[in-house]
Amino acid sequence: MNRIGLIYGAVVLAALPGFAVTAKAASDQDEIIRRLDRLEQAHARLEQENAALRTKLNRVDGGARSAPQAAGPQYDDPRQPYIAVKAPVQYVRACSMYGAGFYTVPGTDACIKIGGYIRLQGGTGGSGEGTVNGADNMAAQGRNTRFDTSLVNYDARAVMSADVRVPTSLGMLRGYMRFGAEMDTPIGSKWMTTLPQPAQSNAPFLLWDRGYVQFAGFTVGKQRSFFDLFAASDGYLTYGNLRTTGDTDLTGVILAAFTFNAGNGFSASVSAEDPNGHYKVGVGDLNSAAMTPLGVIVPSNGYVSGALNQGMGVPDIIANLRVDQSWGYAGISGALHQVAGDYYTGVSAAGSGVGCIGIPCTAFGHPSDKFGGAAAFGGNVYVPTGPGDTLGVNLVYSQGAVDFATKGNTWQLYKGKTAGFGWGFDGVYDNVTPNCPVAGGCPSSIQLTKAWSINAGFEHHWSDQWKTSAYGGFAAVRYNQLATNLINQHLPSPPAGGTACGMPVEGIIQPPIGVGSGLGNSCNPSYSFFQVGSRTQYSPTPWLDLGVDATYTRLYSAYKGLGNPTALAVVNGVSLPASGAQPSGLYSITNQNEWMVLARAQINFLPGK
């Protein structure tokens, strides 16, 4: 349309005899100014007329749609043969009121749009879909050896979407789904699809991030959590899968929600959501192998929630309040999240339950259920640096709900003889603490973890085709003193019977980092990290995105420092077991850096959202 118009404009311009003459004859600018005025007026009038015509067209089309033609789905009745009825020829109508790509489903009031995208993303320093080396399912690649780590990974996807809208007596009934095939390397790097991935190399797996129905204020199905407000995600500002945010945009969450629209763009929602929908980890029973081996986290959740399954005790309850207006949007949200352990693996007093030897067992009892929660504030607004430029920010505070604030629940990064680590649980517990030296300091109840994060992003549009973003986030995971004591009493400390970080050694060794007595070490499992980056994207047409993204990640490690694992007064390092191709030995636990660069090419054919 534009092209035709522009060419036409050029032709008209060239064909205007008066233009050249006028410009030539009158060097005084008055004539030009007057001409400009006339054109401005004509422009305004034409635009008005254009808007009016569009409105009218929509109205007339809408009227046509409400005519009493065949209504509702007509299912195939296997009992009836297919009878070819002599019907007048009818044509498939466009359904422009919902935008480009929609057409009316013949014989119904419904409109459907088939869309999708095809993407290839490649990069270094992270997984194909943009998880930085060292984080979560990329922890193994964080060892940074040629045995454990790919230089280049990719993510290839072919995704289709369907958007169906039906006017009903309940108002608009809408269904939207988006799924497709994906190959993402390294295998297992992606949380949502970690082991859904076939073990055979080069096997594709299913990508499914949306599938929901909306009616009468309800949203039911798989959709981004109502807790999430703003994040750089899924090609918006970044190609990466940032760990500084707990946003579920990339995967969707199973939920059932109700939204009340208060008018003027204000809305309030209440949502019941799958508690495994965020990057769920859960609680750690320190009397089991919860934090060992290195780079691994094994939760002990009640109700089979989390690790190997996706059932639940109770759903997360989310509430939010949003305002969406021409300047952008902003919102606040809150979440209530059950934190439940399964059964103890032993009893504090000597002896195991009958028929249970070192395994979770109903006979041992369990820590009482707790409820964690999270609160968020965020928004994204247009800024006057240029048309379409935006600035967004998001802030999350959580207790016992680490995954609402961050996805960085496991870290393992090696560089030379230094390494950095992080383990993030919703909470930890341990009922076997006979040697606990802290009065009342080693409880068997779940100690909830605090986590918070802040993320921000800005994007400038250089033109219709070029744009550049700057984004960044910071996340911190904090264990309280009691939780720290519980964890520290499991640290290894030769000689046997010694103490580590002031705690007598107890039960299973974890995390397996030999700090000796703790001399020279922070003795602190708390950790934090930040990620900053910039993405520049060239879209020669709205159908095609080409771009490059670079992200810098810095991890402030847990248990930073050295130690004296050889029981010498000399502080000489932290003793680590072998981890992949990284040999065992003395390391310095320090903060770590990682650069990740991603490039993407993607065709968008009206994928919707």
Add this chain to the structure above:
Amino acid sequence: MNRISLIGCAIVLSGLPGFATSAMAAGDQDAIIRRLDKLEQENSRLEQENAALKSRVNRVDSRGGTATRSAPQAAGPQYADPAPPPPPPGPQPNIALKAPVEYIKACSMYGAGFYTVPGTDACIKIGGYIRLQGTFNGSGEGTVNGADNMAGQGRNNRFDSSNINYDARAVVSADVRAPTSIGLLRGYMRLGAEMDTPIGSSWMTTLAQPVQSNAPFVFWDRGYVQFAGFTVGKQRSFFDIYAASDGYLTYGNLRTTGDTDLTGVIMAAFTYNWGGGFSSSLSVEDPNGHYKVGVANMNSAAFGLGTLTVDNAFQSGSTTNQGMGVPDIIANLRVDQSWGYAGISGALHQVAAGYFTAPPGAGALCGITPCSAFGHPPVKFGGAVAVGGDVYVPTGPGDTFGVNAVFSDGAVDFANKGNRWQLYSGGSAGFAWGVDGVFDNVGSDGSIQLTRAWSVNSGYEHHWNDQWKTSLYGGFAAVNYDGAATGIINQHLSATPGRVAGAAPVCGVPNEGVVQPPLNMTGAGNSCSPNYSFWQVGTRTQYSPTAWLDLGVDTTYTRLNTAYRGSNVFLGANGAQPGGLYSIDDQNVWTVMARAQFKFLPGN
């Protein structure tokens, strides 16, 4: 595109002598000239666009707001940028230049949603559904706790059992019909993405399911082609006549029926239409298509607590693959008329085992693994027959009443899906194991003893009005081992944990070989019978404010009449359930399901 035309404009502009002059004379005129230039272009575009819009409005007006579009001016899909891509360099034989505008025709003779595939005679309908179902005491897709892949959750503790599970699906279907010289050629497929918890609970997808949380998997229940009476591909078994299934009467996945509606079966069938609604079909089907278990070698670890390990020949029904020896042969006779439908069907089903795990004497050749040197039991054939139907009843418009009865011998899965059970409740527990047959060449003759199973299911639904309906459904299934099979199983029972061969007889049978099922008892006061039965009854109420949306709640009560009923049975640790003395007793489960589903012409 834009760039090219802008360059074009610039060339035109620079070709204007006066423009160049004045621009040179007054440098600040540049901005004004650019603005003029832009306005000229924009106004031209708007004029053109408005003209087009006016003509469209007139067109639409002229048809008086009705939907009968008889003229070809109806606009096809309008994409954001309808301009065709620039032609690629080189020969372009396929580019339709200056082709007349054509529109996509609806294909109303096949019903709503069909349209003609441009340039062909074929018609296509794209449909699908989006579903979220939540379940208490069962899997997301409605298998009751304790049954089959839900056996683990039947332990009923916070380590093994979720309170709430869900099943979320996004499913797309395509129905393609093309008139050909051999009559109507039809293809239908329905597939999508699913997340069903707990992982592994859905039989169809057990092995395909990821072990890590929150991973979706592929859902595929239909994909077949029909032509000249043939049906080839994945479709519900021609053995199955009537069942409450897949949202019809219930949201659950009932165990009292062996119906394959929920999954489909790979098959190749031919249907002969006698006229008057009567038809006969002959079908060759995947023997693993039903809830296949197969045959158990009692000299291997076949029966565990909540587990069942079969020993089938030809990789059939195994955990690693599902090839077959010979396919199931199915035949049926149906009548489909305005009052409903009824039918009878029969199935022939191969029951074949792998190799014995030991020779009758001693044989050091293969240890205790199955070994071709040990030989195998002779192949047997089992079978099943069914009668059923669903008819309209005069309690209200659309009300239906249906019934289905199945009898099987050596084909347990044609009668029911409840092939293993494990339900704990405090100090009592219920168990069951159902296989097509058992054999043991150590202490027995080694031939397969076929198992008999039968079931009866029934359902009724009343429509309160166009939007509300309520169903009642129920079924009973029984699995019976004959005396020889019971003897084979019981000789593996154990009186004491860790018993060795030669210990005291249990249930009157001397101990032999592998201990299974691991119910350690003397047999005194125990039923000493591996037979079991169970029933499920329930009601579902559904509200469909429009035909596109289903909202409803379903409640099912399940009762298991356990195998080996009796007290003082020692069980080993099982998940988080500790080892100790339990009473083996009948068990109950209440399951509640709620569903919201958006359907857009999914077809069948």
